[in-house]
Amino acid sequence: MQLSQDVAPGVAWLRTVMVNVVFVEPEPQDGRWVLVDAGLAGHLRVIARAARARFGDRPPAAIVLTHAHFDHVGNLERLLDVWDVPVYAHALELAHLTGRRAYPPPDPTVGGGLMAWCARLYPCGPIDISTRVRALPDDGAIPPLPGWRWWHTPGHTDGHVSLFRDTDRVLVSGDAVITVRQESLGAVIMQAPALHGPPAYFTSDWSEALGSVRDLADLSPNVLVPGHGVPMSGPRLTRSLRAFADGFHLEIPERGRYVGAPARRREDGGHDLPRDPWPAAVRRGLAGLAVTALAGAWLWRRQWPGAPPRRRFLPGDR
Ligand SMILES: [Zn+2]
Ligand SMILES: [Zn+2]
Known part of the structure; x- marks a missing residue:
């Protein structure tokens, strides 16, 4: 049974309750594949079953992380017990994956619904996979994925990345742009697709988040596979994302801990935080x-x- 859903040649997605993982093959396909993000904890078996249904016993060539929030790395350590593979993330994300830095505390005051109000309960990390994780190369290449490149899309986290395939303009956006209003439990349950900025309660730099939304719109994607919500595609997506990016400054929450000033990371592993x-x-x-x-x-x-x-x-x- 195919648990994951195809969205473009060599690209399929699988939802773990409210967070997506993505199965990606290089262009042209050469038998290798990569898992993008590791989903909400408790989904080891469903991810492994979906992988087996697509690729048999072939393990991935690597796991690539858009960022290391708890809901995107929930099964990572257990997957690494099964698969002896490298994990790639942006250099600025490595401290969250090597036990050296927690994320800034989530912001329940940013509003938007029950998911936001419960944000205090969400773990901020870090986890420690020092022996497996390595930085994505500076030139934008993704080592096991020829034909794809990573884009630095900070704001939601300092080292957030999105993945893009130029040939058919497929974008795996992570949390930089999503298609559900993640702050609202009702919207998360209904999953009616509409473009949204990053989950607000975990976004610690809104001016960078705005820049990232604009950068992704400039790519004119033809297919969007987000970290939360269902994929969108077609010329309507390209136009809608352009309009969304042009108006995103109006979508930024009016109040919230990080709206006026961002969290700034310190050398000692902490952050300077707004009050x-x-x-x-x-x-x-x-x-x-x-x-x-x-x-x-x-x-x-x-x-x-x-x-x-x-x-x-x-x-x-x-
Ligand atoms: Zn996130
Ligand atoms: Zn997320």
Whole structure:
């Protein structure tokens, strides 16, 4: 049974609950293949089964990571127990894959829905696969994937990359551009395709994210395979992505921890972070709840003015 779905010659995708992994073959095909990202944890078997259905017992030539957020590396270490293969990521992403740097804390105050509100619960890493991971070469080549090149698309993370095949303009965008409003649990469940910027709660530099969306639109992709959401294709995609990029500055959230200023990585492995707005937000939330409760009580009394006053219990009553 074919678990993954073809989207272009030598390119197929598989969803792990809400995150996609992509199976990619070089152009021209030479028997090798590459897994792009490693999905949400708990999906080792389904990824391995999908790989076996496509490629038999041939292991991938490598695993390439768009970035190392927990939902894109969830099965990575267990896959590496099965497959003795190298992992490629951007040089700026390596600290998150060698145990040296966690991501900046996710931002639940950026809004957009339940997925965003729960962001505090999401792990920030790092993981440690020092013996397997290596940096993508500076020239844009992807060693096991002739015909493809990587594009640095920072903003969501510092070392985020997207993959592009020039011959038929196939774009594997990672989280730089996705096709679902990932902040909303309802949208994630419905999966109605529409272009969106990166998941906002995990995006730590919005001006770079804007530049990355524009860079990807400049590639005029004919097929888009995102990290979240279903793929899109055709001339309508090319036009829509152009229009989306031109208007993306209006899509950037109005408020959020990293909207005014980005998280900046430090040499010591930490980050310089904008102030955490969470305590103030919690205070505002509690004050809002209190006002709502008082207003509700007042309205209830006005709604039923004839509500009997509480009767006092007098001596002699039975
Ligand atoms: Zn991400
Ligand atoms: Zn993601």
